[in-house]
Amino acid sequence: MSGFDENPFGEPTVDNPFADPAVQQATSGVSQAQRGLDDYNPFADQPQQPKPPQVRGAANPPQYQYPGTQNTVQPAIMQPTQETLPPAYARSGQQSQDPNVTAEFQRRQEELERKAEELARREEALKNAPYNVRQNNWPPLPQSCCFQPCFYQDINVDIPLEFQKVVRMLYYIWLYHGGVLLLNVIGGLILLFYDGKFVTFGLSIFYVFLYTPYSFLCWYRPAYKAFRDDSSFNFMVFFFMYFFQFLITMSHTIGFTSGGACGFIMAISVFNDGGTGAGHIIVGILVLIIALCFGAAACMDILLLTKVHAIYKSSGASFAKAQAEFATEFMKNEHVQGAAQQAATAAVRTQVNNMTSGGNRF
Template sequence: MSKFEDNPFSDPAIDNPFADPAVQQVARNTNTVTQGLDDYNPFDGTQNANQATPPQQPTQPAIMQAVSPPASGQYTRPSPSQQPQGPPSNFTTADFQRRQEELERKAEELARREAELRAGSAGRRNNWPPLPSFCPVQPCFYQDINVDIPLEFQRIVRHLYHLWMFHSLVLALNIVGGMALLFSGKGPTVFGLSILYFILLTPFSFVCWYRPIYKAFRSDSSFNFMVFFFIFLIQILITLVQSIGFLDGGSCGLITSIDAFSVNVGVGIVTLLVTIGFITCVVADILLITKVHRIYRSTGASLAKAQAEFTTEILRNPHVQTAASNAAAAAVNAQISNNRY
């Protein structure tokens, strides 16, 4: 290792590159630039004196240059696939005629429906009771729960309709019980009154409490709700009396059934079934009138609203209007006659 010297450039025969004046000048310039970068602070508000500021160029707003449209000769013709397609070549006159016949048939169907809507006061044909066409008596009411009643009230209206049907069925079974009592020697009183109850109560219950509640839910009528509550309470009282079954009262109630067991067990069983039917009607009546009253209160109806509806309906009644106009005319004529004399 002694053969090697510490400074390889100590030999004067070897040229020292750092002794070249050009290299020394480049080194001095590099130190100046590095010193400027070391002194630069990006967070200082003033710029470094050693750093030159580039000259600012004047700015101008961007202007959109109008482009002249190409000459008419430069437009290209659209391809056949892009051109509007006309009617297919295989569309014959028979197809046109068939479509024309379909349009005429649809127009006739629309005209027929409009005529059906105009026919009648409500624009619909009565469909209840569902009587055959050959029957001389035609339906008296229109009833369609799916069409007339709002969706949230259809279930309760169906329950009321089924309740009316169950009342009618129990009244019909009451006739059978009265017939059994007649054959057992109890007399014809119960049998005759049971027929009268069936003839009177079945249509009256439909007209007096079922139709009002149907109209009440259909048009949200407070007046019809009031009519239903009043008549239905009477219905509950009548059914309760029939379930008790006073002797010779015309119904196979509890008292009549107990008395029938002393005569014949079979007659007692028949009358007991009728009694169970009447009791079931009373329970169902109470449950449904409670539910209807809850719905009635939730709709915001009141007695004042029912009175207002009643007054409005009375004034709209053509018979009432005719009577009022006749009374007014008579009063005017009487006043004129008194003034003459």
């Protein structure tokens, strides 16, 4: 009857391979995994994973909390600075320069090289000279002349570089004075033929032979020595003599009657003498030009006197220093030393004679 109880429409149990317990155990694990995938919800809250411990450093500095409060303070973090790169070089590590500046530097370098060569040549000439003695070279006279130079003058060698321009200006103004005096001789000669008066022409020749060497010896050479040796005494001599030269030039500019100079008064007298003709006007114009030349010389005299005085004040010279230099130079003079020795010898002899005569009395 048990065989009739089976459902003829049910699944067979005898030949069903899935009814084996081993197969069912194996398939149960697969079904559970399938069931787990079916039940997974990606939008559901996932359990939180433990975070790794944070490492404190420059990127994550520690925070400080005030005691008893919830306030925390984070230390300041300095941002790295960005350095600006230098401008690119034009060529082979050198910056581009202005062509005008380069040309100026090159010109100055060439000028310095020429001066160095000139100084080297002069030094070599001095070394090759006999006994290394500088020969007189002024006035520049030819070798065949019966007169020989009396002074040695070389501004480029003797005078410091910062004073060479002033000394040259003094030399040129001395030449200008000599030229104006020669022009005054020509004016005196013209007046001699114009009115027959010999006074102006004679005195003009006298002025040329007197003032030209006087001005060179009395104020130009002291100025040359003052700048060469930084001598306060020579500066004093220059100031005194050059001011005297200025006064003489001013008197020539005025041109007093029968004063020997073609000045403004002389020019006015020529214009007002009542002469007629073109020769009268030409003579007056020539005398007036000479008067203007004397006036220009006087103006240059006062300007140079002021300039040299400013240099004298800035150099630290003084009248006391000039007195000390004068005393030293005076005592070094051979003639002065000889006279002092003779005076001392005479005084000693007198004293000895007095003592001898006194002893004979007793």
